[in-house]
Amino acid sequence: MTDSDSDLSDFTDDDLFSTGNIFARRELLRVGHVPERARIVGRDDEMQRVGKALGPATQGGPPRNLIIYGKTGTGKSLVSRHVSRRARDRAEENGVRFVSVYIDCSDADTETRVARRMALGVRDEVDPSLHIPTSGLGASEYYHYLWNLLEAVDVFVVILDEIDKLRDDEVLMQLSRAEESGKTDCYVGVISISNKIEYRERLNERVNSSLQDSEFVFHPYDAAQLKDILENRRDAFQADVLEDSVIPKTAALAAREHGDARKAIEIIYEAGALAEGQGDARVTESHLEDAQREAEVNRFQELVAGSTPHVKYLLRSLAILTQSRPTKDMFSTHDIYQRYKQQAEAEGSEPITQDRVYRLLKEQTFLGVTESHHTGGGRGQGSYLEHRLMRDPEIVLDALDG
Ligand SMILES: Nc1ncnc2c1ncn2[C@@H]1O[C@H](COP(=O)(O)OP(=O)(O)O)[C@@H](O)[C@H]1O
Ligand SMILES: [Mg+2]
Known part of the structure; x- marks a missing residue:
């Protein structure tokens, strides 16, 4: 018997x-997981508003179009x-043939991709045996399949x-005009979701007003709601594996950072x-702190990538x-520039001018990485700008080294 054989026999x-001794149901913590009703916390109003938009459809009538805004991790995708x-x-209980298709436009960002997803999504519900090519067709062919399938x-x-993230508007036009243009007799409803509230005006310009029957905003969660959300998925872990303080501490951390349930x-x-x-x-607080730190380093890395x-x-x-x-955290443009020059030279790179560095600092302020203030400096003394790093310097250095 060889060594490897005896290894194998052990x-x-x-x-x-x-599957280890920590997790029991990992899938509960996956991003795309849609939890059942009992696990959804504090979104009753939002659910009702979406429910109201879809209510008529459950009776075979026209759904209302809806636009939902809100920061990431506020439950928009989940609730929809x-x-x-x-x-x-x-609808099924009522004998209504209702099909919904969920499309993430960060994957499907062109008209053809969205049209393909719609055609394939409806096909899967209505006529799974129908073959639709997944390449080589243009948007108009996919619409053709879609309108045909929607006859049922x-x-x-x-x-x-x-x-x-959607790069062209044509698909929105097609959907908003589908009924009036006689493409289909089926009622069509669109729920549009955006993480960017600034996108609102742009969307108003982009889509036919018929897609905007109503709109509303999802607000960030507070620590208590985040705690409930996590408690409701405690069974993702094996019994007694989570130290008591881990859930409240995670909730507090995430609440401080914009109330994002995903985070x-x-x-x-x-x-x-x-x-x-x-x-x-x-799982202890110290694992949590390490995980949090790692996440911050990753995020900063993405930001500066x-x-x-x-x-x-x-x-x-x-x-x-x-x-x-240790006692000072605001630095003049001049001091920063001196340090920057050393840094650039040490890296064998030609430093740019102080004026350009100043402009880069302003950009970082805009991104929330730095903050700047004018010093007091009374008249004649000349007040000047000082800058502060808004992140833990250790994390910044780790991210830049990574
Ligand atoms: N009210 C809630 N109750 C339970 N889980 C939630 C709730 N809101 C969000 N989540 C969970 O948090 C994560 C992010 O939610 P998601 O709906 O993707 O946010 P958004 O689409 O607004 O970015 C998902 O895993 C989701 O299941
Ligand atoms: Mg989402």
């Missing part, structure tokens, strides 16, 4: 396919998908999530994954200055 299938599923069930449908609801769920998942990776029996080297030298300089002076 290895039962239980070991081989071990959940309520449209329930609307479909209700009373109400069609399409959810266009992250609609601000809360991601961080608690990462904390669990760290505990699992380290072979620990429980596309920046020029000079922006990175500048941020590095400001982080180093901040770290070197």
Whole structure:
């Protein structure tokens, strides 16, 4: 018997396919997971508004079009998908042929892609055996399939999530005109969702007013709601694995950072994954802090990923200055520039002018990475600008090194 054989014999299938001692139902913490009603917290008004828009459709009448805005992680996708599923069930009870298709426009960002998703989505519900080519066709061919398939449908609801990522408007025009242009007898409803409230005016210009029967905003969660959301998914973890303070602490962290439920769920998942990776029996606050820190480093990395080297030298300089002076966190443009020059030269790069560095600082202020204030400096003394780094310098340095 060789060594490898004896190794293998120690290895039962239980070991081989071990799912670890931390998670029980990981899928509950996945981003696209649509939880059942009992796990959804504090979105009754929002659910009712979506329900009201879809109500007539459950009786075979025309749904109302809806536009939903709100920051990321406020439950927009969840509520829309959940309520449209329930609307479909209700419609079915009423003998109404109701089909809804969910499309994430950050994947399907062109007219052809959206038209294809709609055609395939309706096909899957209505006539799964119908073959529709997934390549080589243009938007008009997919519409053709769609309108044909919709002959067997009373109400069609399409959810266009992250609609601000959609690169052309034609599909919106097609949908808004579908009924009046006689393309279909089926009632068509559109739920448009955007994470960007600034997108509102742009959307008003872009789409026919018929797509905007009503609109409303989802607001960020507070710590108590985030805590409930996490408590309702505690069973993603094995019993007694979560240390008591982990959920409240995660909720507090996420509430401080814009009330984003997605981040809360991601961080608690990462904390669990760290505990699992380290072979620990429980998820502790320290796993949570590490997960949080890792997330911050990643986020900052994403933020600076596309920046020029000079922006990175500048941020590095400001982080180093901040770290070197425990009692001071505001620095003049001049001091920052001196440090930046050293940094650029050390990297073998020709420094840009102070004026340009100043403009880069202003850009960082706009992004919320830095903040600037005028010093007091009375008349004649000349007040000047000072800048402060709004992030933990250690995280900035880690991100820039990563
Ligand atoms: N009210 C809620 N109750 C339970 N889970 C929620 C709630 N709101 C959001 N979530 C969860 O948080 C994550 C982000 O929600 P999502 O609907 O994707 O936000 P948005 O679309 O607004 O960015 C998802 O995993 C979702 O299941
Ligand atoms: Mg979403």
